Amino acid sequence: MTLNEKKEFVYELKAVEKNHNLKGFEENTTEHVVFGGLYQKQQYLILTPDFDSNELSRSLISFLEKSPKSVSVDLNSFLSLVPESRHASLLNVVISALEYVEVTPFSLKSKIETKNIHNLVVDQKYHDLINKLHVIAQSQTITRTLQDTPANLMTPGDFEERIKELFKDLPEVKVSVLYRKDLEAKGMNAHVGVGKAAVSDKAQPRLVVVEYNNNPETNEKYAFVGKGVCFDSGGYNVKTGSHMRWMKFDMSGSAIVSMTVRALALNKEKVNVVAVCPLVLNLLAPEGQKPDDIVKSYNGKTIELDNTDAEGRLILADALTYAVRDLKASKLFDVATLTGAMIYALGDTYSGVWATNNDIWNEVVVAADYAGELVWRLPFHNDFLKMLNSNVADIANSVSDPRGGSSRAACFLKEFTEGVPYAHFDIAITADVGHKGTGVMLRTFYRIAQNQKFN
Incomplete structure (x- = not known):
């Protein structure tokens, strides 16, 4: 991306109002559709004052990806058509779209495709x-890079090293790590149990914590907890066929929350935030945990393992409790590629959100609208929790029942939040599209944190 580049560009993109009087152009007058003909210099995008951020983002990405040459975007024409109160949201969408199409996050191909670099006027x-x-957009690109990196190059130890490297020039950010022995000493057995089949040092479970405190005027501290299963075989409930493919994306949550803190720190936002990244490999080995095993979690609840492939909620359970007890979080937000059932509920269009009260839900929906990311609220309900009753432990991690699987998982996690306001994001389907990481919810989390100072 360049700003106000003087050179001549083959294509120029301008925004026009819906009731424009341009002559000689064929167009679909639907909002956000770019028209003007593929080989005409001037391209136009219809923009209304109440534009939909997500639809605008999709349209820009689609147009820019198809453009054979670099485009000069007349951003002044966009800004002139919307109220000043929405200028920041509009700019956020445009910058994110440009970054998305201009960068290849991860590739080990011998020849990497050259991307067009576009210009903003x-x-x-x-x-x-x-x-x-x-x-923010660059941090989302790094998130996508972490997501796309294969599991043999992104073990828990590799993730830790990458985080330390990314934050080494930010002294105001504290990066700390609890290793397996530390987790065991604290009684974080739900987390450790998932990683018991790991052999090498780099494969061992650990908790990476990234903390940025820059608002002494408030006691608020938002914790963003991200699932970090660097590869998920399913354990003894082993995934079969193609279901094990693309399990490198099961650490997307940890990538998203850590890079959210990076963006906030680089921009010196006046906020108090912490990213909590529980990292494991869920593998198959004689030492691995088995169905019917019982583990005692950090908050004292005993958990019966119905299914070793319901492992994400186990590491998140201990991480959520740690965020409350040790980090003194005033609000909790977690994000996880948690349940495949989300594809039946919301497809790959919306990310599902469960919120313990309307206030925290309103924070989420306002931020997501600004960011151009789609969220849909789903229910916490005691009926889902009852399904996790166990004869021999305080709670089961799963149950062989097709009803409400995503909500059951959310209700399980809520049991480990100790009454702190909480929102759970299930991005099982939206974390990657076309087997490419999206970095979804980073922009929403950034905005949630950014709004903290007004609370």
């Missing part, structure tokens, strides 16, 4: 904001 007064938004 925009008034100088917006440059500082654009630079901040570009930091």
Whole structure:
């Protein structure tokens, strides 16, 4: 992405209002559709003052990906058509779309495709904001890189090393690690149990904590907890056929929350946040845990293992308790590729969200709308929790029943939040599209944290 580049561009993109008077162009007058003909220099996008951020993002990405040449985007024309109160949201969508199409997050191909670098024509007064938004977009690209990296190059130890490298020049951020012996000493057995089949040092379970405190005027501290299963074989409930393919994406939550903190710190936002990344490999070995095993979690609840492939909720359970007890989080947000059942509930369009009260849900939906990311609220209900009753432990981690699987998982996690306001994000289907990481919810989490100072 360049700003106000002087060179001549083959294509120029401008925004026009829906009731435009342009002559000689064939167009579909649906909002956000780009028209003007593939080989015409001037391209136009219909933009209304109440634009939908997600639809605008999709349209821009689709157009820019198809463009055979670099495009100069007349951003001033976009800004002129929407109220000033929505300028930041509009810029956020455009910058994120440009970054998304311009960068290949991860590839070990011998020849990497060269991407077009696009230009923005925009008034100088917006440059500082654009630079901040570009930091967020770049952090989302790093998230996608972490997601796309294969599991043999992204063990828990590799993830730890990458995080330390990414934060080494940010002294205001504290990165700490609890290794297996530390987790065992604290009684975080639900987390450790999932990783018991690991052999090498790098494969051992660990908890990476990334903390940034820059708002002494408030006691608020938001904890973002991200599932970090660097590869999920299913354990003894082994995944079969193609279901084990693409399980490298099961650490997406940890990538998202850690890079959210990176963006906040680089932009020096006045917030108090912490990313909690429980990292494991869920493998198959004689030492691995088995169905019917019982583990005692960090908060004292005993958990019966109905299914070793319901492992994400186990590591998140201990991490959520740790965020409350040790890190003193005032609000909890977790994000996880948790349940495949989400494909039946919301497809790959929406990320599912469960919220313990309307206030925290409102924080989520306002931030997601600004970010152009789609979320849909789903229910916490005691009926789902009752299904996890166990004859021999306080709770079971799963049950062989097709009803409400995603909500059951959410209700399980809520049992480990100790009454702190909590929102759970299930991104099992939205974390990757076309087997490429999306970094979904990073922009929403950034905005949630950014709004903290107003709470």
